[in-house]
Amino acid sequence: xxxxxxIKKDLIFEWNAASKFDWPKIKHLFVEAYVSSYKNSDPAxxxxxxxxxxxxxxxxxxxxxxxxFDEEKRAILEQENxxxxxxxxxxxxxxxxxxxxxxxxxxxxxxxxxxWVTLNPGFHQMGIGRAVLNELGKRFPETCGMELYTRxxxxxxxxxxxxxxxxxxxxxxxxxxxLMKKTDKPILSQYVSRWLKNDAVFAPLDEKVPNIERFVxxxxxxx
Numbered sequence: 187x188x189x190x191x192x193i194k195k196d197l198i199f200e201w202n203a204a205s206k207f208d209w210p211k212i213k214h215l216f217v218e219a220y221v222s223s224y225k226n227s228d229p230a231x232x233x234x235x236x237x238x239x240x241x242x243x244x245x246x247x248x249x250x251x252x253x254x255f256d257e258e259k260r261a262i263l264e265q266e267n268x269x270x271x272x273x274x275x276x277x278x279x280x281x282x283x284x285x286x287x288x289x290x291x292x293x294x295x296x297x298x299x300x301x302w303v304t305l306n307p308g309f310h311q312m313g314i315g316r317a318v319l320n321e322l323g324k325r326f327p328e329t330c331g332m333e334l335y336t337r338x339x340x341x342x343x344x345x346x347x348x349x350x351x352x353x354x355x356x357x358x359x360x361x362x363x364x365l366m367k368k369t370d371k372p373i374l375s376q377y378v379s380r381w382l383k384n385d386a387v388f389a390p391l392d393e394k395v396p397n398i399e400r401f402v403x404x405x406x407x408x409x
Contacts, residue, residue, distance in 0.1 A: 190313030
């Protein structure tokens with residue numbers, strides 16, 4: 187199997203530069219990557235309504251992740267040019283997209299929050315995912331690390347993050363700290379205390395998902 191060094195001269199990283207011709211290719215990459223990750227998992231993990239027959243599972247997965255991609259693309263394209271909260275990088279090999287990572291700087295933690303991490307399954311175990319993470323670090327040098335959450339059943343992703351130096355954390359929180367809440371201890375000091383303990387991912391509020399117990403958080407300090 188070729189390694190990153192064998193292809194890096196032909197690999198190009200592009201930020202926020204997908205053309206109208208690129209988006210269908212990126213969607214196909216996105217869907218196939220996530221189907222590959224979950225094709226052998228229990229459909230009940232996705233909290234879909236009704237019983238999903240085995241023969242319908244892959245079709246349902248493709249529809250599910252196709253919809254999630256469309257939502258992410260819409261969020262990206264609807265941003266104002268002077269305020270691009272969500273940014274993305276495409277890794278191209280011979281002009282073909284083989285990886286798509288979307289992210290944002292999390293204002294609650296000053297870390298790079300990884301929204302979606304997708305790599306063509308045919309290019310796993312080559313060091314490309316790690317190379318893309320390095321590109322994120324170069325893009326946001328003022329940040330103090332990276333963080334994300336993923337499904338507990340996504341074993342390949344979990345192994346990848348651990349290999350790249352991420353640490354599993356106990357909790358995933360989405361809500362903003364309520365600074366007006368009356369408690370014996372100031373909310374802000376509680377929040378800062380927990381942040382310093384490094385025991386949770388404080389994800390953006392609009393990333394909130396149901397059944398959070400089915401997910402696991404990861405974070406990594408300064409690169």
